Amino acid sequence: MNRMDRLLGIVIELQRKGGQRAVDLADRFETSVRTIYRDMQALSESGVPIVGAPGQGYSLMDGYFLPPVxxxxxxxxxxxxxxxxxxQQFDxxxxxQAESxxxxxESVLPAPVRARLAEFSESTRILNTRLPAEQRMLELKVLGHIRGALLADKKVRFRYTKPLVRSDKEQETERTVxxxxxxxxxxVWMLVAHCDLRNAIRHFRLSRMQNVVVLDESFERPADFELRSYTPQDDRSLFIHVQFQPHLRNAVLxxxxxxxxxVTMGTDVVDVILRVxxxxxxxxxxxxxGAGVEVIGPEEFRLQIRREIENMLQRY
Structure with missing residues (x-):
């Protein structure tokens, strides 16, 4: 990045985030703290109202905005x-507002940019075909309720349907989170929430929620919880080894x-390790x-697959 681009980037960063320390700006623009000091001096000399405070970093004087980008x-x-x-993805x-x-x-772009942009747009599309239209509308309705509860720090109650392990049936429970x-x-939209029933953080698919109600009861997020850095506990400790026929390699990937x-390519098979x-x-x-895969281990899972196939054969 050349210096002019970096100077503009610094101003945009200060306008967007407010106060920033020199070390943070150095990390953001992959340069040294000394270089950031020189950049701040250059911006001040060019008329940009930079304010520096010990321990707080740099910020822009109130009321200063960049001209149109x-x-x-x-x-x-x-x-x-x-x-x-x-x-397509939000309610x-x-x-x-995104469409608006x-x-x-589009209306403020120069004519040459709009013309070139039209060529780009003709060659690229975003399609969302994961759910049928009716189910998609229901999920977006749930999304709206959850988003409103998040903004208001309110608890939510809903009926949640989840497949039962080792069964073709489903379990339905009422949750307050x-x-x-x-x-x-x-x-797939997922809600990360503290569940009153389990007294722990749980994850819920919005498509499995019904009768969603935003409650009047407020809550406070833990001070140490940050969604961007949150990583759920990984309790998958069982390894399953399966082998696919070579012609399925791309489909598997x-x-x-x-x-x-x-995923490992062998001479005549594709080895896949699953952790569940x-x-x-x-x-x-x-x-x-189907016949394009074989379970290598563990043996208990091989037998489980065999029993399932035998049950299938009884239907034909």
Missing amino acids: HLTVEEAFAILMGTEFVE PPYST GRHKI APYGLVLIQG ESNHFFMES RQPEDVLKWVLSW
Whole structure:
């Protein structure tokens, strides 16, 4: 990054985040603290009202704003694709506001940039086909309730449906939770929350929630909880070894299954190691590959697969 780009970046960072220490800016722009000191002096000499306070870092004087930003075609494309993603993945009013913001950005772009951007847009699309339309609308409705509860620090009550281990049936329970945050994982919305029933942090798929009610009861998030740095406890201790036929290699990789620990290409097979809590986590997934996969171990899982196949044969 050249110096002019870095100086502009520093001003944008101060305008966006407020006070920043020199060491933080040095890490952000991958340079030395001494260089940041020189940059701050250069910005001050050029008329940018930089305020420095010992122990607090640098900030911009109140009321100072950058002039309108000139976007490159690539920058405008990235921003507009982001708004299209929000339109599809978020509930109203965010999806509506994203569409409105996209139109505003498009309207102020120079004609040559708009023309080039149209060419980019014609070659790229974002499609969301994970859920049928009716189920998708229900999930977005739940998302709206949860998002409102998060902003108001209110607890939520709902009916939650979860498949039972070693059974084709489902279990339905009523949960009251303190919502800590929403996470979108591979197109699936998950709620991270403290569950009163379990007295611990749990994860809930929004698509499995019903009768969602935002309660009047308030809660306080733990001071040490940060969603961006939160990592759930990994209790997957069982390793399963399966082998796929070589022609399935790309399909296996594209499946990007959550429990895949490693994939190794052998001479005539594809070795895959799965790390799970219990065999049922991947039972249906393994069966879905038919004769193209073989379970190598553990032996108990091989027998479980065999019993399932025998049960299937009884239906034909």
